[in-house]
Amino acid sequence: MTDQAKDPQVQDLAAVREATGRLLAAVRKLDDAAVREPSRLPGWSRGHVLAHVARNADALVNVLTSARTSERIPMYVSTEAREADIERGAGRPLAAHLEDLAHSADGFNTAAAALHPEAWQRTVELRNGVTDRASNVLFRRLTEVELHHVDLGIGCAVEDLPASFVDRHLDYVAGERFAGRPDVPALLVTTEDGRSWRTGxxxxxxxxxxxxxxxxxxxxxxxxxxADGAGLDRSAPALPVLPPLG
Structure with missing residues (x-):
């Protein structure tokens, strides 16, 4: 294996491309009527989800450009503009969604490929004042593509996603995102293979x-x-209510 193939950014970008390919292949099987049908996200059609995935790619290009140039470029102009762009694009026909998804994905891939090694270590600003290391933007994009593929409600469940992604994102959500949050119930999350996280x-x-x-x-x-977690083992009579990831 070459040194480049071992590079985590190279591997993450390859995973983003593979996930995007699966998403596009699945969406191509839809028709205009199916795009207008409700997604699994409350209040959003499948068209809303697809428009969001495309605009997220554009927004993350802004983030990567900030890392490359050291200029402060906002991820989105504003929350209102973000929501308006999604709403404006939601009702388009399937062909327009496919073209938009492919074009925006290409833009993200190009922006990621243009970053030099030092830029990946820079701190970037995301939505709502959240900051992160530029190298983590690739996995953030992968998460958007994978989970929103599930949200389309077209036959893909979390169980169908690559195990490497599931393991990594579970570690992030339980080990980082929910850890110490006062609005998350105290949890001990344990997988069947013995990994565990004390979170909340x-x-x-x-x-x-x-x-x-x-x-x-x-x-x-x-x-x-x-999912509602109905099949999970639990020490309490009912699963606690979790806040949205937001």
């Missing part, structure tokens, strides 16, 4: 921590709001 609020009420177990895919689907 640290000062559990009455010292109670709800243990939840299952496959990595089942746990990720529940934690990200893609």
């Amino acid at each position: 609020r640290e000062d559990a009420e009455g010292g109670e921590v709800t243990a939840v177990g299952g496959t990595a895919a089942e746990l990720l689907a529940w934690l990200t709001g893609r």
